[in-house]
Amino acid sequence: MAKRIFVTATNTDIGKTYTTRLLIDAYSRMGLRVGVFKPIETGVSDIPQDGKALWEAACLHNPALRSLSLEEIVPIRFPLPAAPYVAGGAHPIPMERLDAALEKIESLCDVVLIEGAGGLFVPIDRETMMIDLPRRFGAVTFLVxxxxxxxxxxxxxxxKALEDTRLSYVWGFNCRDEDRSFEQTSLPYFADHFENLYVIDRDIDAIARTLLDTIA
Structure with missing residues (x-):
């Protein structure tokens, strides 16, 4: 079975897809065959843009992924840009369909990067939230x-949510050009309370290695 990594974030538009693309490059530099999986994407009028971007980026390094279809990379899609629970009208999501798609993808890979939608407590249906997917998929979580x-x-x-649910995880900062106050207003707290701090742009190779070590 391929090593599975679930990429999530503290909210929407934090940088999951950007980070996942950096991880594709990092693992490819390590000589690993990388696959991608976007189980659910909302706000899709025609083509799932996030899933398509990830698939195309991964295919550059792992051409075997071209044997799959975009429907297999992004099995569940909704037009409304909202939580899957809302976008899907609160109907049950066929989780077995996601399991089958993931198994097909990982047969072509050493590592599968699974990108969530929104944050950990985005509701998928009446029974499931995003935070339930890492355990279902047997994946280590990377929090952006x-x-x-x-x-x-x-x-x-x-x-705290990851700790309370006893999920294995690694986390890192996606700092943008406009985040000029971070070192003054927030970094002092993190530097005092955490031994290792990862900045995604700077430390992506170290993040990639740490995620593999966490899985092992």
Whole structure:
């Protein structure tokens, strides 16, 4: 079985797809065959843009993925840009369909990067939230957090959720050019309370290795 990594974030538009693409490159540099999986994407009028971008990026390094279809990379899609629970009208999501798609993808890979939708407590249907997927898929979680004011609260809430559910995880900051106050307003707290801090742009290779070590 391929090693499975579930990429999530503290909220929507934090940088999951950006980070996943960096991980595709990092694992490919390590000589590993990388696959991608976007189980659910909302806001899809025709083509699932996030899933398509990930698939195309992965195919550059692992051409075997071209034997799959975009429907297999992104099995569940909804037009409304909302939580799957809302976008899908609260109907049950066929989880077995996701399991089957993941198994097909990982037969071509050493590592599968699974990108969630929104954050950990985005509801999928009446029974399931995003935070339930890493355990279902047997994946280690990578949490992407932001560097804006408020990141301390957002990050700690998400780390507590991962700890409370006893999920294995690694986390890192996706700092953007406009996050100029981070070093003054937020970094001092994190530096005082955490031994290792990862900044995704700077530390993607170290993040990739740590995720593999966490799986092992």
């Amino acid at each position: 957090t932001h560097c804006r004011l408020g990141c301390i609260n957002d990050t700690l809430l998400n780390l």
